[in-house]
Amino acid sequence: MTRFFAWGTFLLGCVFFALPLIGMTEFSLKMRRGEYSFDAYRRVFEDQRFWDTFSYSLILAAATIVVGVLLVVPTAYWVRLKLPQARPVIEFITLLPLVIPAIVIVFGYIRLYNTSSFLPLTGSALGTDILLTMGYTTLALPYMYRSVDTGLRTIDVATLTEAAQSLGAGWVTILARIILPNVMVAVLSGAFLTLAIVLGEFTMAALLNRPAFGPFMQLLGANRAYEPPALAVIAFAITWGCMGLMQLVTRFSKHERAKA
Numbered sequence: 001m002t003r004f005f006a007w008g009t010f011l012l013g014c015v016f017f018a019l020p021l022i023g024m025t026e027f028s029l030k031m032r033r034g035e036y037s038f039d040a041y042r043r044v045f046e047d048q049r050f051w052d053t054f055s056y057s058l059i060l061a062a063a064t065i066v067v068g069v070l071l072v073v074p075t076a077y078w079v080r081l082k083l084p085q086a087r088p089v090i091e092f093i094t095l096l097p098l099v100i101p102a103i104v105i106v107f108g109y110i111r112l113y114n115t116s117s118f119l120p121l122t123g124s125a126l127g128t129d130i131l132l133t134m135g136y137t138t139l140a141l142p143y144m145y146r147s148v149d150t151g152l153r154t155i156d157v158a159t160l161t162e163a164a165q166s167l168g169a170g171w172v173t174i175l176a177r178i179i180l181p182n183v184m185v186a187v188l189s190g191a192f193l194t195l196a197i198v199l200g201e202f203t204m205a206a207l208l209n210r211p212a213f214g215p216f217m218q219l220l221g222a223n224r225a226y227e228p229p230a231l232a233v234i235a236f237a238i239t240w241g242c243m244g245l246m247q248l249v250t251r252f253s254k255h256e257r258a259k260a
Helices: 002-028 039-046 048-081 084-099 102-112 125-153 157-166 171-182 184-200 203-207 213-223 227-259
Strands: none
Touching: 002 227, 039 048, 039 227, 048 084, 048 125, 048 157, 048 171, 048 184, 048 213, 084 125, 102 125, 102 203, 125 184, 125 203, 157 171, 171 184, 184 213, 184 227, 203 213, 213 227
């Protein structure tokens, strides 16, 4: 009876998840009256704004991932190795972006870094891009930190560090050539989640007036009927593609470790 209830709950969850997606996909295929077609998808791909905003968000996602890795990996490593008593404080700080709304964060950025401040980042496109990257890094911090921290739990950080130091390795070498390769799967997990966040984020990009993918999705949704569901399906496919790559990399890494 318990097994039946568990499977029933699982199937109910699948139906609850799948039905809206199926309905949205079917609607996106009904641009031609009385028949199914991919006209909405064709129009989305033919729109130059789609490629401009998508490429812009991909570039910012790559920059966000690099900044997140440079920030999180050394911090999580040092906390696990030398400062375990600071772990609750670090975990609390990394959870703050889940509690503080993005609109509050971006208004704080605008207030601190406007053209009349000591660091006028909003006065140029490059400065605003840097500011937006920092905002994306903040939003992705809870996911990146927990992915890396989980990866560090699977290895003996202290033993690896002592072994590397006994061979004369410095801290940069230890991080770059020993710790990072051992937690690469965890880093990639955080990177794919970061990519999904950047592609779907609207508030920061809109208020900073940057040509990102999230505002383009909102603009298209406000002016078209069939293209927005098609764009949502495309974004959903990209996100699930990233999740699939994450699972593939994880499985491949486990397979290589088993062979070793």
